[in-house]
Amino acid sequence: MHPGSRQGYVSISFVGQGSGNYNNSKQWRRQSCWRKWKQLSRLQRSLILFTLVLLFICGIASYPTVTEQFRGLTDGEQDTDTNSVLRPITPHVLPEPVKQGHPSLPEQLSQNRLQRNGNTSDTAVEDKAADNKKKKNREEEGFVSWRGAVIDTDKATESIKDGEKEDSPAKQEVKLSKEPEAGWLKAVQEAFRHAWKGYKDFAWGHDELRPISKSYNEWFGLGLTLIDALDTMWILGLKEEFEEAKAWVATELTFNKNVDVNLFESTIRILGGLLSTYHLTGDTLFLDRAKDIGSRLMPAFNTPSRIPYSDVNIGKGTAHPPRWTSDSTVAEVTSIQLEFKELSRLTQEPQYEAAVAEIMNHVHKLDGKVDGLVPMFINTNNGQFTHQGIYTLGARADSYYEYLLKQWIQGGKKDNQLLEDYLQAIEGVKKNLLQKSSPNGLTFVGELSHGQFSPKMDHLVCFLPGTLALGAHNGLPADHMDLAKQLMETCYQMYVQMETGLSPEIVHFNMHQGSTRDIDVKLADRHNLLRPETVESLFYLYRFTKDRKYQDWGWEILQKFNKYTKVSSGGYTSINNVRDPDYPSPRDKMESFFLGETLKYLYLLFSDDPNLISLDQYVFNTEAHPLPIWPSAA
Numbered sequence: 001m002h003p004g005s006r007q008g009y010v011s012i013s014f015v016g017q018g019s020g021n022y023n024n025s026k027q028w029r030r031q032s033c034w035r036k037w038k039q040l041s042r043l044q045r046s047l048i049l050f051t052l053v054l055l056f057i058c059g060i061a062s063y064p065t066v067t068e069q070f071r072g073l074t075d076g077e078q079d080t081d082t083n084s085v086l087r088p089i090t091p092h093v094l095p096e097p098v099k100q101g102h103p104s105l106p107e108q109l110s111q112n113r114l115q116r117n118g119n120t121s122d123t124a125v126e127d128k129a130a131d132n133k134k135k136k137n138r139e140e141e142g143f144v145s146w147r148g149a150v151i152d153t154d155k156a157t158e159s160i161k162d163g164e165k166e167d168s169p170a171k172q173e174v175k176l177s178k179e180p181e182a183g184w185l186k187a188v189q190e191a192f193r194h195a196w197k198g199y200k201d202f203a204w205g206h207d208e209l210r211p212i213s214k215s216y217n218e219w220f221g222l223g224l225t226l227i228d229a230l231d232t233m234w235i236l237g238l239k240e241e242f243e244e245a246k247a248w249v250a251t252e253l254t255f256n257k258n259v260d261v262n263l264f265e266s267t268i269r270i271l272g273g274l275l276s277t278y279h280l281t282g283d284t285l286f287l288d289r290a291k292d293i294g295s296r297l298m299p300a301f302n303t304p305s306r307i308p309y310s311d312v313n314i315g316k317g318t319a320h321p322p323r324w325t326s327d328s329t330v331a332e333v334t335s336i337q338l339e340f341k342e343l344s345r346l347t348q349e350p351q352y353e354a355a356v357a358e359i360m361n362h363v364h365k366l367d368g369k370v371d372g373l374v375p376m377f378i379n380t381n382n383g384q385f386t387h388q389g390i391y392t393l394g395a396r397a398d399s400y401y402e403y404l405l406k407q408w409i410q411g412g413k414k415d416n417q418l419l420e421d422y423l424q425a426i427e428g429v430k431k432n433l434l435q436k437s438s439p440n441g442l443t444f445v446g447e448l449s450h451g452q453f454s455p456k457m458d459h460l461v462c463f464l465p466g467t468l469a470l471g472a473h474n475g476l477p478a479d480h481m482d483l484a485k486q487l488m489e490t491c492y493q494m495y496v497q498m499e500t501g502l503s504p505e506i507v508h509f510n511m512h513q514g515s516t517r518d519i520d521v522k523l524a525d526r527h528n529l530l531r532p533e534t535v536e537s538l539f540y541l542y543r544f545t546k547d548r549k550y551q552d553w554g555w556e557i558l559q560k561f562n563k564y565t566k567v568s569s570g571g572y573t574s575i576n577n578v579r580d581p582d583y584p585s586p587r588d589k590m591e592s593f594f595l596g597e598t599l600k601y602l603y604l605l606f607s608d609d610p611n612l613i614s615l616d617q618y619v620f621n622t623e624a625h626p627l628p629i630w631p632s633a634a
């Protein structure tokens with residue numbers, strides 16, 4: 001049975017009537033339609049006419065929306081399932097989607113549309129939209145060069161060769177990109193509020209938000225995100241949010257709990273966060289809590305070598321290494337010094353500083369370094385480096401280098417041992433780890449693996465441009481600033497060269513002549529955890545150079561976070577695949593450092609007030625908590 005012949009249905013059929021050939025089919029169709037039309041009742045005809053007129057009027061009225069949606073279709077379509085992905089409706093060949101949800105709720109879809117035009121809700125930012133729209137159009141016509149400038153495709157080869165020229169497209173892009181500061185600051189506040197909403201609604205008082213499943217992770221059970229975010233709220237001027245978090249600290253937070261915590265993580269996030277909030281607010285509530293957690297962490301230092309264990313039970317007062325080893329991580333034991341030293345200064349109790357200074361003195365004398373570069377592990381029994389052979393500025397070693405410089409600054413640039421170790425290490429980086437990629441000559445920091453150079457660079461290494469710039473600002477060699485600028489460019493390229501505009505966790509640089517692209521990403525390294533290191537360095541570079549391009553780069557990154565990681569019901573999620581803009585695949589976790597660091601550094605980057613956490617008065621710990629440079633030292 002032809003579906004159209006069912007009783008009660010009106011069917012107008014154009015095919016299969018059999019009597020006409022191709023030549024007279026038009027005429028036949030006209031007659032057939034007319035015959036069918038005449039067979040309809042007056043009511044049926046009126047209904048059809050009414051519907052057609054209505055459709056016509058609606059079509060005219062919604063014309064701009066319709067066209068807009070057509071443009072939007074290439075980016076994705078919202079699924080009715082609230083936890084579903086932005087699925088492309090263009091016929092792309094895609095990997096099978098993982099069905100665990102995605103930030104593609106209605107708000108996200110409209111957000112994506114707005115952001116495609118560089119837009120958010122406030123008027124000041126809308127001004128930016130016009131420029132970004134133009135830029136987007138230019139991107140569609142040409143492509144983004146390795147310098148981040150948009151280059152006319154026809155002139156690409158010439159432009160890349162001339163990349164350093166004053167009148168190159170890259171330079172012009174920088175000069176043209178002065179933006180209203182207020183709109184960008186407001187955009188960061190909005191991002192924070194959105195993240196905070198998710199945390200408040202689904203994870204209040206817990207460690208980490210799981211924004212897709214609208215639940216939480218417990219790591220230490222100490223309200224990690226809330227504490228990590230305290231000083232960010234203060235700096236961003238989010239008074240209401242700050243007060244509700246403070247009330248939780250006053251009434252709910254207790255460290256008298258039978259839980260194992262990681263010494264390093266709880267020092268940089270909790271102790272660091274409480275100390276900096278105390279300094280910013282002057283409220284002794286935070287100092288009291290800092291003393292409490294600081295004293296509870298001390299059992300970690302009771303080891304044969306005085307190199308602390310990784311884990312402490314803050315309720316029982318016991319400490320231990322991980323189950324499978326008696327080693328600790330070098331970065332972890334050498335990146336708790338700023339916080340414990342400050343605790344001693346504030347409490348006038350020397351044991352905190354003594355414990356962490358002893359580690360630095362010990363590591364200073366240890367054998368096993370290569371030109372000032374340290375291995376990744378150290379044994380808590382004999383105090384020796386272990387698993388020697390890999391030298392990296394990435395995971396497990398990174399903040400050792402950062403804290404050499406920052407301890408020197410914190411103490412008033414008096415401790416020559418710290419300075420010597422830092423300067424030697426930077427020379428070690430230059431000699432052993434620095435290379436240029438092919439074809440575009442990006443300067444990058446690789447790794448030394450059992451005597452062999454490996455062109456692998458963690459996103460974590462992107463703290464280095466900022467640290468180098470901070471050193472140069474404090475009187476260290478000017479070539480540190482040159483290197484900082486080169487590495488900053490590379491870290492930015494780790495974002496713009498990805499399809500989502502977000503950096504993966506780890507990249508590999510090509511060094512062979514004839515390579516067609518500078519950066520490769522292995523399948524397992526394609527995730528983005530909302531990490532701060534690149535925007536952190538952008539903040540330092542902008543503070544010291546005032547070059548607006550660093551703000552522009554930060555703005556681009558914020559927009560990409562909003563586009564690919566924002567979850568409409570609240571919060572942001574880390575993602576699995578920065579190379580698939582159609583399906584970045586959410587990991588359902590918002591790390592506490594997104595609020596503690598990433599958004600804070602973005603806000604400070606967009607601020608033109610050098611006194612908003614002056615870098616001559618404060619030194620940031622490795623979790624972005626500002627601690628004072630000691631007054632006697634100034």
Ligand code: DMJ
Pocket residue numbers: 399460531532533593597622623624
């Ligand atoms: C943070 O906890 C700190 O910045 C640490 O130094 C490195 N890892 C995360 C952010 O990536």
